[in-house]
Amino acid sequence: MTIGAPVRRIVIVGGGTAGWMAAAALARLIPTGASITLIESDAIGTVGVGEATIPPIRGFNAMLGIDEAEFLAATAGSFKLGIEFVDWGALGERYLHPFGGFGFDIEGVRFHQYWRRRRAAGIVEDIEAYSLCAVAARAGRFIPPSPDPASVLSQMAHAYHFDAGLYARFLRGRAERDGVVRVEGDVVDVALDGETGHVRHVTLAGDRVIEGDLFLDCSGFRGLLIEQTLGAGYEDWTHWLPCDRAVAMPTANTGAAITPYTRSTARAAGWQWRIPLQHRTGNGYVYSSAHCSDDEAAATLHAGVDGTPLAEPRLLRFTAGRRRKQWIGNVVALGLASGFTEPLESTSIHMVQTGISKLLALFPDQGFSPVEIDTYNRLAATQFDQVRDFLILHYHATRREDSPFWRETRARAIPDSLSEKLALWRRRGRLFRWEDDLFAEASWVAVLLGQGIVPDGWDRLADAVDAREVDARFDRLHAMFADAASRMPRHEDYLARTCPTRVRA
DSSP states (O other), X not given: OOOOOBOOEEEEEOOHHHHHHHHHHHHHHSOTTOEEEEEEOTTSOOOOOOOBOOTHHHHHHHHTTOOHHHHHHHHTOEEEOEEEEESSSSTTOEEEEESSOSSOOBTTXXXXXXXXXXXXXXXXXXXXXXXXXXXXXXXXXXXXXOSOTTSGGGGOOOEEEOOHHHHHXXXXXXXXXXXXXXXXXXXXXEEEOTTTOOEEEEEETTTEEEEOSEEEEOOGXXXXXXXXXXXXXXEEOTTTOOOOEEEEEEEOOOSSOOOSSEEEEEETTEEEEEEEOSSOEEEEEEEOTTTOOHHHHHHHHHHHOSSOBSSOOEEEEOOOEEESOSEETTEEEOXXXXXXXXXXXXXXXXXXXXXXXXHHHTOOBTTOOXXXXXXXXXXXXXXXXXXXXXXXXXXXXOOOOSSHHHHHHHHSOOOHHHHHHHHHHHHHOOOOOOTTOSSOHHXXXXXXXXXXXXXXXXXXXXXXXXXXXXXXXXXXXXXHHHHXXXXXXXXXXXXXXXXXXXXXX
């Protein structure tokens, strides 16, 4: 196989979170000698409502050498220990999907298996008591994880809430210091090479031509290069995930505690998010337009917030799904250009991150090997599909029948991949991660038990340990986590001490 010349010119079409994440990462990590140009138009708005993340973003920031306190101060960020789900299983119910695991394995058997065995013996308790992140989140407390595996604080795990627009600005500053050149302008034409079919250059308004070897499409839902030019195709998941619109609106903080978790509250035609930042609170209502009008959605959002609105609701339209191919020729799609899964589990920014990571791992030369491109597309599709299944689980595992939306949601068919996973769980509480599955076993346990899907039985290997020993371990763990959480500082106090922001709403 012939090795092509190195990629010397990288062109990123579109800014926002995806574009500047890519620019900052490539500028720092690819070999020297390549130029990076980012084309961004001030006239084209970005979605910019993705303000909640999951723990892997800490690895991305560390890879770029970003100081956590500096980053949080610049983005008005706060810490996140998980997501609280309200009214998802049934009206009046709530549970936490915490980061980190539940308890500790006993004799090589998963902790939740012993929880299920104790339940059969009449000990009915909330598994949240055995997650340090959940206990701390409920108490409004926070402290970073300890690197000492012998410390109880090693069980902490966190992500962030932040202003996505400020994050893009923060990354832009770093990227430009590392040599990225930002070009202001609208792309009005895309020229293809007649022989290879690759993008040769893009033309901006005013007839400015930008040539490149590798193009990253960060143009948002429209997919200017990957879809409008190269016709990647789109796999529509509306039959599984029917929500297709959202209204977003920031509100002023009320002076109450800044909760170290995101909240998702199920509504009559979808669900509402609440994301607490240092300077304001992000709110939004994700809904099905077949079950709720835009005006009704805006009214529902207004009625469900706990602070003074700082702007009018902003309407977003989307179709859940992904591009059939996210890399074609010399074009790689990132962010909304690659696909969209609603922000129920805060995966949008992570999908940008994982796309960048896969691109770095398979970074091409100008030969653009089909083997590397096919590998990227397969891995990217698998990750999207795994996230899709986890999101569908939340809708499928409901007992609500109080609105047409929820009745229809319960009755919808689910993918075979999810059906098989649920069948294995329902029998004896067994779960297995496949390939590069984003969500760990504990995440599935949290949602399944949180929404009332308790296994019929348990792993019989759990019967090998004496019940009194199991009970004693549970008691010690319960007390240890409760004590550790009580000693942590309040979340807002920790923010004020370590990373106070000067950003104003």
